[in-house]
Amino acid sequence: MKRKIYLSNTDIEEAVSIYIKRLEEGKQIVAVEKIDIREATGRVTALPVFARVSAPNHNAAAMDGIMVVAERTYSASEVQPIILERGRDFEYINTGHPIVDPYDSVIMIEDLVPDGEDRVSIRMSAAPWQHIRPIGEDIVSGEMVLPENHKIRPMDIGAVLNSGVSSISVYEKIRVGIMPTGNEITEQYDDLPKGQSFDTNSWTFKAMVEEWGGLADRISPVPDEPEALSRAMQTLLDRNHIVVINAGSSAGSKDYTAGLIEENGELLLHGIAIKPGKPTILGIIDEKPVIGVPGYPGSAFLAFEEIVGPVFRLLQKTEIPKNAQVEATLSRRVVSSLKYREYLRVKLGKVGDKLIATPLPRGAGVTMSLVKADGLMIIPKNSEGIEAGETVMVELMRDLGAIQNTLVSIGSHDLIMDHIGNLMEKAGKTSSGAVAHLSSAHVGSMGGILALSRGEAHLAPIHLLDEETGEYNRSYLDKYLAAKKTVLVKGVKRQQGFMVASGNPKQIHVVSDLCKPGIRFVNRQRGSGTRLLTDHLLKKQGIDPSLIYGYERDMTTHMSVAAAVKSGSADVGVGVYSAAAAMDLDFIPIGYEEYDFAIPEEYMETEMIRIFLAVLKSEEFKAILKELGGYECQ
DSSP states (O other), X not given: OOOOOOOOOBOHHHHHHHHHHHHHHSOOOOOEEEEEGGGOTTOBBSSOEEOSSOBSSSOEESSSEEEEOGGGGTTOOSSSOEEEEBTTTEEEEXXXXXXXXXXXXXEEGGGXXXXXXXXXXXXXXXXXXXXXXXXXXXXXXXXXXXXXXOBOOHHXXXXXXXXXXXXXXXXXXXXXXXXXXXXXXXXXXXXXXXXXXXXXXXXXXXXHHHHHTOEEEEOOOBOSOHHHHHHHHHXXXXXXXXXXXESOOSSSTTOOHHHHHHHHSEEEEEOBSOSSOTTOEEEEETTEEEEEEOSSHHHHHHHIIIIIHHHHHHHHTOOOOOOOEEEEEESSOEEXXXXXXXXXXXXXXXXXXXXXXXXXXOSTTOOHHHHHOSEEEEEOTTOOEEOTTOXXXXXXXXXXXXXXXXXXXXXXXOTHHHHHHHHHHHHOBOTTSOBOEEEEEEOOHHHHHHHXXXXXXXXXXXXXXXXXXXXXXXXXXXXXXXXXXXXXXXXXXXXXXXXXXXXXXXXXXXGGGGGSTTOXXXXXXXXXXXXXXXXXXXXHHTOOGGGSTTTTOEESSHHHHHHHHHHTSOSEEEEEHHHHHHTTOEEEEEEEEEEEEEEEGGGTTSHHHHHHHHHHHOHHHHHHHHHHOSEEEO
């Protein structure tokens, strides 16, 4: 074998970029396998995971106390308490237990005054559905629990199991063959003869691979003999995804690695402009990366971390997280109890020069906040909360680089936002090679417009009907964002309508049917486009909302409304067709509306918006719209 002398001196950023691009152009070498979610810590999802059941799957008490019919408590007051009798007016219930008919409210045990056996006195009326966790409050059947290419953490396992799923599709673990070479190294650690060195690098590499979540296939040191080196390399290639050859990468008389790679495959680079670590070798054999790293420990460690690390992450489709604390601006006011030190999970994204922290839903039963969180902020004891716009310290639970490549969307909810985020992570790459992410917070269309006005979002999904013109969205931008040049990007037309139980047992067909006796309605939150649409329909028909039972009971997403109808706690709600279909409900169309995206002009040429717009136009996204049903491209 002819000895090769390295000549190149490529910048490390360019070297990694060239290598990664070449590997991405090759065939897929990592297989997909199905495993038990309970054994999946550290694995990476090959397909999105969707909930099979809702959590909770019943309307559950959120407190210890009694369940009552709210309407029967309305006369209670401090000056005129009322007596409730067990069996007639209430039943005792513990946290988590199901609410049974005819009860629709829970009064905490602390608010009860015993009044003899099986009797209690109350001094405050109960509101319908107070202290009750509705079906699907945490997870709704059909909801995306984990996206594709997601590295599974312990909290994800609980969320997936809670959604009724036990087996998932993941990429097989990345196997790294580690091949120490050299006549001068030994793995006999009891004694060290003169002229020999302990093999320490290969054990360090093995530990790093295992810390990353891979499988390390380390072999004993191979002598500097061409035939022995070739045989060992081929053996490791046959059973691993990556092969790392340690030592033999320089220009000495016994440095054969570059020639070995070139004779059996493709030698891309030999020599990188880093010190230490210059004689690093990047090659490909049988579409598998073969990397030669220098023998000196300082050089070897740097090359392994900076070169093998990115290649491993490419094949594993994940990132190795680094914990840190950062300052961020809180996007929404949060209220806290004076009694407790509270841990609040947040989504993070950089908007302009500010890192924006958006609080996630909180509560003892909300596991999805654990799944979606980018960071953790602490609200100290004796604090009533933190105002929007204040600076907070956030402990990162995700790499800051990924967060800075996150598009912040605040506004109206729709199922398609999860799919857009998944497609961005799957296909969207910035010029630096970073994965593009989408942070989507659901605060309603008007909440999104206000977030844009405060400079706290890159875009706002909106669907706001102008009652005077009958047009959607444009007039609201002119009214509320006149001082901020904003582009209205057309999104999708989506079908809104009444979501009712299968077979439509209550015979709900038109708006006026919502007022019929015995009909229980569930609404969307104030400021949402769906709530504004519902208000508009009632106004058009001259219907007073107070005549509709449950009109003040609201949910923050279409899926939550659908879950309430599916559970039987409501007879009807207004929402999109895709949510009704996901929950196997009947759907009475009201009409199509325009679900668009308001984007400040200053962000239109950014890479993240470019990736977002490319996803909107992609055939894969159009196929998802067709599968979901109830959508039309604009």
